[in-house]
Amino acid sequence: MSTSLFERLGAEKGIIKIVDDVVEAHMNNPVISARFTPYLEQPENLAKVKSHTVNFFITGSGGPQVYAGRTMETTHRGMNISAEEYMETMDDIFLVLDKHGKDAQTKKDVLEILWSLKGMIIGK
Numbered sequence: 001m002s003t004s005l006f007e008r009l010g011a012e013k014g015i016i017k018i019v020d021d022v023v024e025a026h027m028n029n030p031v032i033s034a035r036f037t038p039y040l041e042q043p044e045n046l047a048k049v050k051s052h053t054v055n056f057f058i059t060g061s062g063g064p065q066v067y068a069g070r071t072m073e074t075t076h077r078g079m080n081i082s083a084e085e086y087m088e089t090m091d092d093i094f095l096v097l098d099k100h101g102k103d104a105q106t107k108k109d110v111l112e113i114l115w116s117l118k119g120m121i122i123g124k
């Protein structure tokens, strides 16, 4: 029997660590940091966005259905996110998955999810 992506990402604990590291990587990525550094001044808001993102990946990877945040289109509407910025977020995510020792199949599964979301996030 194959292990779910949720399990391979380390279940809730593993996903929390991955999201923490990805957000830190975004804060340090010069192409997209301006989108994220303002949240350093709003710790409560940052915690809420992080917790929604953790729940989004728990739900989307085959864990319990817990996502209660907004849709991807609603969340990113008005941000006018470019394809380049989207590629940078993906790069950050894959560097973190490498750092956490995730295998090629796991990264492929994550890539499939991110690829399917791009039309809901870019240029809105």
Ligand code: HEM
Binding pocket: 032, 035, 036, 045, 048, 049, 052, 053, 056, 069, 070, 075, 076, 081, 085, 086, 089, 090, 114, 117, 121
């Ligand atoms: C790679 C695919 C992406 C996924 C899966 C994703 C997912 C999410 C999720 C789940 C939230 C929280 C929604 C909520 O709190 O209701 C969020 C918020 C946010 N995302 Fe994304 N996102 C992606 C790409 C991007 C990109 C490319 C940018 C900009 C460079 C971006 C900027 C933001 C910002 C600034 C927020 C906070 C919005 C707020 O405070 O209202 N996201 N994202």
